[in-house]
Amino acid sequence: MSNIKLIIEERPSNIGNFMVGRLLPFREKRMVGPFSFIDHMGPICLSDHENLDVPPHPHIGLSTLTYLFEGSIMHKDSLGTEVEIKPGQVNWMTAGSGIVHSERTPSYLRDSDKMLHGLQIWVALPAALEKMAPEFYHAGEEDIPSWEENGIAFKLIAGEAFGRKSPVPVYSPLYFLELKTTSRQTVTIGADLFGESALYILEGAIESEGYTYEPKQILVAKDTKLCEFVMQENTTIYIFGGEPFPEERIIYWNFVASTRERIEEAKTMWLEQSFARVPGETDFVPLPEQGKNIKN
Template sequence: MSNINLIIEERPASIGSFMVGRLLPFREKRMVGPFAFIDHMGPVCLSDSENVDVPPHPHIGLSTLTYLFEGSIMHRDSMGNEVEIKPGQVNWMTAGKGIVHSERTPGYLRNSDKMLHGLQIWVALPKELEEMEPEFFHVEEAGMPEWTEQGVHFKLIAGEVFGRKSAVPVYSPLYFIELKSTGRQSVKIGEHLFGESALYILDGGIEAEGNTFSPKQLLVAKDSKLCAFDMLENTTIYIFGGEPLPEERIIYWNFVATTPERIEEAKTMWLEQTFPPVPGETEFVPLPLQNKNIKPQHPN
């Protein structure tokens, strides 16, 4: 019997400045554990006249995790944080009751050619923490445990698993792991995983149950305890998951909540610009269609 419950192909989505590959949410799988949203950015080459410029926009009810493979993004938020994220580092921003942030190409790169490649992830907060005070943490690569087993290099980017713990301060039981292999290797790690689990192929490929899977595919497991596969040469994959949250989450634009009333409240707050501002920023991303009563769009 196959342990692969669902295969999700990256789908193109626009975030304004450029196209990304959307992985979650998906019609048949809204979340994997507490992971509610994953975008694969790039790889994209931006010319000396092209820059990432995502003006201030709000979030509630989630933590965002930004992890870059190439390039650089300047993060500014309504708590006054101004931090450049570079490859191998993690920006972990917890919105809680509400935060506003912008994401832009740093000033020193704006007039030169540059690459951008990475993952942007949303993790839903447990219901009892939805209205917590906002927080922001920037975690250097040294805060993420790394080790090698049987020719596979592991990095625990977030969460706790394999008896190791990342410095990224998560709020529910989860894991986000990078695996890299230069040669063909068999991997059997199901005994370490828990909850719901999925595997994303960035480079190379894997073989599982007699089938070969390629980059830009997300494989959702039926049972994380049965996670076993072969990594092909020069392969990089990401395994993520954890304990699912008991309540259904509503996702509308940049808002995640357990009740529609909280979503409506956040929409009104953004329309009336009563969220805290980002110091030094005057632009903002308008609420879609500028209509607080529009219905959320279901992802493809």
């Protein structure tokens, strides 16, 4: 019997002036472990008059993870952080009780052609930490645990696995791994995983129990202990998951919470503009129409 419980296909979604491929949440699988949201950005070529411009917007109850393959994003937030995100770096912002940030093409790239390609991910916080003070952490590519084994290059972007630990400050048991290979390789890693687990194919293909799976798909496992598959040559995948929470998570717009009351409180705060502001920025993303949620 196949160990694949569910296949989730990328669905197009408009985030303003930019189209992305939405992977999570999905109507049949809202979360994988604590992972509640995944967008695949690009790859897209932006011309000299096109730029990424996501004005200040709020988050609560989660950590955001931005991981780029190509391009650059300037991150600014209400803590006063101002940092350029480049490929291979990890941008980890923990919203907790509330944070506001903007994401834009850096000024030195705005008048030239450029590429943008990466993943944007939300990781829900445990209920007891939903109102923790907001934090920000940025890891350089050299800070991320990397190693090679049996012809496969591994990176532990966040969490713990294979006896290693990423420096990214996570708040529940989880893992987010990159695996790359230029040659055909068999992968057996079930004993190193825990909780719920899923695999995202960025490029190339994998084979499992007689089936071939290609890019823009998430494969959700039935049992992490049976995680074995073949990576074809020139394949890159991401394996992510962890311990699920006992409580359901509600997602409204950019807010994640374990209670509807917390969501309503955040909506009121944003309508009243009582969140802390991003220094130097005056525009903002308005609250969506009442009842609008993240589209499946």
